[in-house]
Amino acid sequence: MxxxxxxxxxxxxxxxxxxxxxxxxxxxxxxxxxxxxxxxxxxxxxxxxxxxxxxxxxxxxxxxxxxxxxxxxxxxxxxxxxxxxxxxxxxxxxxxTGKRGVEEPSFLGAGSTIGDNHYRGAFSYIGENCEIGRDVVIFPHVFIGDRVRIGDGTILYAGAKIYAETVIGARCTIHAGAVIGSDGFGFAPQLDGSYRTIPQIGNVVLEDNVSVGANTTIDCATLGSTIIREGAKIDNLVQLAHNVEVGRHTVVAAQTGVSGSTKIGDFCVLAGQTGIAGHLTLTNRTTVTAQSGVGKSIKEEGVVLQGSPAFNLRDSLRANAVFRRLPDLERRLDQLERSRTQPENS
CATH class of the missing domain: 3.40.1390.10 (MurE/MurF, N-terminal domain)
Known part of the structure; x- marks a missing residue:
């Protein structure tokens, strides 16, 4: 062109x-x-x-x-x-999206519908009673489980796995190897020390214009939905646990893990290798810097967090400055203590 x-x-x-x-x-x-x-x-x-x-x-x-x-x-x-x-x-x-039509072999389950102008690559699988919109691109080896709904213009790259009951909005991008809707990590400890599996019967909902990176996993909810709001961008190798909510236009960088039932607000930034504990709330426009670990909820909007455990960026930088000076401070403290213990000259 x-x-x-x-x-x-x-x-x-x-x-x-x-x-x-x-x-x-x-x-x-x-x-x-x-x-x-x-x-x-x-x-x-x-x-x-x-x-x-x-x-x-x-x-x-x-x-x-x-x-x-x-x-x-x-x-x-x-x-x-x-x-x-x-x-x-x-x-x-x-x-x-220049590809159109159906390559064989591919499978379309009973009761499933797919809109005009779509592409289904070889060895793709679509389960029963799915509703898939128009202009959808499904590359080879994509698996789509039963009763999945996918909006217009969404693209699923090779090897993506979409579990049953998942809802994906319009113009979303699911990159290769992503897994949407796998079981949440729910196990109940028993008196004998073993663990009993808690059935995960919820689903995952991706709103419009969401991007999910390669080899990222988003777990289904125990009950209700794990929700990724409109315009959120999820990088490669991210783990979002059951019942997590990610707000509108929030970005989550690679190797980040968000534990179950945590709610991330709108326009937040989670940098690479961030860890977020479970059952927390991070309000709108929270930024968490790389390799930080968040263990408590953040209620003030616009906060920048750093460290593990993470706390306010300015306080973290001041603490790090003091930390770098610790050897010198220890030496000076030792000299001061020795001078105070030495006997006075007569």
């Missing part, structure tokens, strides 16, 4: 600075781009590349003040990162 610089600017509602007639046929990073490429500049750390890039055009902020002339045409927009993301979404949609 080819578009002129001017056509792209029109789509992004931007303004062209330079020649609007050259054609663009690919997207590239600003430091690697060649003729015919479109790139973007959002992080000013990469600004030096703007003056040397081989890109035909670069998306930049309307407010960027140039330090020298550029060979590339500029497309000035309000938010370069968001604008470039829009183009990536368009390109991805155009390329990955």
């Amino acid at each position: 080819e578009f002129t610089v001017g056509q792209i600017a029109e789509v992004l509602r931007g303004a062209v600075e330079g020649d609007a007639s050259p054609r663009i046929d690919r997207l590239a990073k600003i430091e690697e781009a060649q003729a015919g490429s479109l790139s973007f500049l959002a992080n000013l750390k990469y600004e030096p590349y703007l003056y040397s890039t081989g890109a035909t055009a670069v998306i930049v902020s309307r407010t960027l003040e140039l330090k020298q002339p550029t060979a590339a045409a500029l497309i000035r927009v309000d938010d370069p990162y968001t604008s470039f993301t829009t183009l990536l979404e368009f390109y991805q949609q155009a390329t990955r």
